[in-house]
Amino acid sequence: MTGDALRVVGVAKRFGALTALRDVNLHVAKGEVLGLIGDNGAGKSTLMKIICGFHRPDAGQIVVDGTEVVLRSVDHARSLGIDTVYQDLALVNELSVYHNMFLNRELVRWPLLNNRAMRRRAEEHLRDMGVNLPDVTVEVAKLSGGQRQAIAVARSVYSDARILLLDEPLAAMGAKEGTLILDLIRDLKERGEVSIIIIAHNYAQVLDVCDRVNLLQHGEITFDKRATDTSLEELTELVVAEYRTSRNRRRHA
C-alpha cells in the first residue's frame, strides 16, 4: 500500500527451537495509530524489538516510507525516525525534566551546557504538546508514572520520531494518568505526523484511541480491522477463543 510509513513483510524470528514470529505482515499509514493485541507470549514485544532495531529478523523485510531498510541497531532505527518508549527505561530519574528532554543531545554554549535555552525549549515543546507541568526543573523521580511517560513520548517526538512504538504505555497507571497519555496520543493523531503502534491489553482503551487493531496469534497477524468496525465483545471473544484452544492443546499434549 502506498503512503505507509512502515510495512513489515513476512517477518520471522526464532529463538533456538522456539518460533516467536512465523510470518508477520503489518502496515501503518502516516499519522495512523495501530493497536497490537495478542495473548501473553504471542510475540508482540519481539515484533516491536525487530521494528526498533534491537533484534534482527531471520526472514522478511522492514520497509520505511517505501524503502526497504536493514536495521543494524536501535540507534540506526532511531536515525530513521523509529523510536520506542518503554515503561520504565525511558528516563533518568535523577535528572530534571528538561535535562531528560535533551539527554544525549544537550545544547551547549561552549564550554558549558546551555541550561537556560534547554529549559525554555523544553517548556515550549511540552506546552505545545499539551503536557502541562508546573516546573521543568524538577527531578523526574518526583513525577507520576503518567507524567514520566508523557515526557518520554514528548522527547521522542521532539527528536523527530515519525514511527513511535509504545509497549504497554498504560500498564500500571491510574485512570487520571492513563487519560493524560491517551490525550497525548489523540493529540499526536490529530497532528497526523507521527505513526504509532501501541501494544496494549486493555481493549477498551485500544478501541478508544487506535484507528486500527491487529491481533498477533501463533506468530502471524490473524485479524486486522478498523477500530470502528470491531467491538470490545469481538476482541475479547477472539482472545478467549485463543485461550481455550491453547488450553485444550495443552490438555491433549
Ligand SMILES: Nc1ncnc2c1ncn2[C@@H]1O[C@H](COP(=O)(O)OP(=O)(O)OP(=O)(O)O)[C@@H](O)[C@H]1O
Ligand atoms: N530473547 C529471547 N530469548 C528466547 N526466547 C525469547 C526471547 N524473547 C522472547 N522469547 C520468547 O518468544 C515468545 C514471544 O515473546 P514476546 O515477549 O515477544 O511475547 P509478548 O506477546 O510480548 O508477551 P507478553 O504480552 O507476555 O509481554 C515467548 O515464548 C518468549 O518466551
